[in-house]
Amino acid sequence: MTLLVVGGGGREHAIIKKLRENSEVETIYALPGNGGIAADAVCVPEIGAKDIGAIVDFAVSHGVDFAVVAPDDPLALGCVDRLHEAGIPCFGPDAKAARIEASKVFSKNLMKQYGIPTADYRVFDDPAKALEYLRGADFPIVIKADGLALGKGVLIPQNLSEAEDAVKSIMEDKVFGASGNEIVVEEFLTGPEVSVLAFTDGTAIVPMVSSMDHKRAGEGDTGLNTGGMGTIAPNPCYTPETAKICMETIFLPTLAAMRAEGCPFKGCLYFGLMLTPKGPKVIEYNCRFGDPETQVVLPLLKTDLLTVMRAVESETLGQLTVEWRSGAAACVILASGGYPGHYEKGKAITLPDTLPENVTVYHAGDALTAEGALVTSGGRVLGVTATADTLEAALRDAYAAAGTIDFEGKYLRRDIGRRALSLQS
Structure with a gap:
């Protein structure tokens, strides 16, 4: 089979590596891919993930048998719709269903209408009215840009002054562009x-192994929100009892709500949950695999990924038994110094000749020079993932491997998984 994966980050690398385990797969194209992905797929760097027309033309002309659209932007832009129109089976939601992530207003209103537990909220398209409301609000409070913002469109002001700055930044300065035309203000x-x-x-739903992300740039969960500085799986807070509650009150009701709205969701649906004293509540939905959650979840998947994806596309998922490996996984992100703010690119990356069998390096933000050298090209550069029988061992091996990799300005959090380990003890 010939496959196509849209995207070029660590998540896409994890998907590609897992798809390669299927013996039927002969060729995988990555559009655009990146420097490290080039070792596992045929990268097409001249076609960006948002260039929908070029993606469809490429898929048709290269006889693609199955496509995976991984990032949020092309999903929201209707890449799956266009591929289906061209007769190409693919994994991912259509544009109408992708609104569950692409519009915070849509998802919050959906939850309110169908009784899915979430934080109380207000929606504003006028900064003056938002500020008027915030002057009487309790702090801290959550302010979200309505649209897609690379995982950085959520701010948590601790006081009125910070809230005023947040509204100005999102709605007036347009730091997230048109995504900030409306905001959601949440408790x-x-x-x-x-x-x-x-x-x-x-209709059918198969939850994956739970995970814990570390969003803040600094240790101790301090600093700015990032796209994620590391993950562990499974999450020790997510007990079988909690999973049962979430299935009954959140997962199945969400699918039913999307069907009722005429936009059934097919693909990977991400539930960002908060286990509050009043029970689990939805913080956010994503319409795709999380990044870097994918880098710890897929290594624990025992069933063939392509088989699962094809069952989703053919709507036969309920007939498939999806199995998971025991043990744990940990991913440590190696980032460029300064991320998520300004950072320099083009720094040479030094990788070890060999890695332990249980360690995988997923390439997120790197590129190949004309001479074939690997250099940094993004904020989050590499994701070093280890699997082991215990979380403690997975973290030990991930950090040990991370120490053998170098590039100028390399930054990583040293406390990934520390909170999870404390919960297990």
């Missing part, structure tokens, strides 16, 4: 956070 929830990705064909 601040407390409790452990859990990420649960799930395969779904619109």
Whole structure:
């Protein structure tokens, strides 16, 4: 089979490596891919992930048998719709269903209408009215840009002054572009956070192994929000009892709500959850695999990934038994110094000749020079993932491997998984 994966980050690298395990797969094209992905797929750097027309033309002209659209932007832009129109089976939601992530207003209104537990909220398209509301609000409070913002469109002001700055930044300065035309202002929830990705064909749903993301740039969960500085799986806070509650009150009701709205969701639906004193609540939905959650979840998948994806596309997921490996996985992100703010690119990357069998390096933000050298090209450069029988061992091996990799300005958090380990003890 010939496959196509849209995207060029660590998540896409994890997907590609897992798809390669299927013996039927002969060729995988990555559009655009990156320097490290080039070792596992045929990268087409001249076609960007948002160039929908070029993606479809390429898929048709290269006889692609199955496509995977991984990032949020092309999903929201209707890449799956266009591929289907061209007769190419693919994994991912259509544009109408992708609104569950692409519009915070849509998803919050969906949850309110169908009784899915989430934080209380207000929606504003006028900064003056938002500020008027915030002057009487309790802090801390959560302010979200309505549209896609590379995982950085959520701010948590601790006081009115910070809230005023947040509204100005999002709605007036347009730091997230048109995504900030509307904002959602939410109550601040407390409790452990859990990420649960799930395969779904619109009716059947198969939750993946739970995970814990570390969003803040600094240790001790300080500093700015990033796209994620590391992950562990499974999340010790997510007990079988909690999973049962989430299935009954959140997962199945969400699928039913999307069907009722005429936009059934097929693909990977990401549930960002907060386990509050009043029970699990939805913080956010994503319409795709999380990054870097994918880098710890897929290594624990025992069932062939392509088989699962094809079952989602053919709406036969309910007939498939999806199995997972025991043990744990940990991913440590190696980032460029300064991320998520300004950082320099083009720094030479030094990788070890060999890695332990249980360690994989997923390439997220790197490129190949004309001479074939690997250099940094993004904020999050590499994701070093280890699997082991225990979380403690997975973290030890991931950090040991991370120490053998070098580039100028390399930055990593040293406390990934520390909170999870404390919960296990």
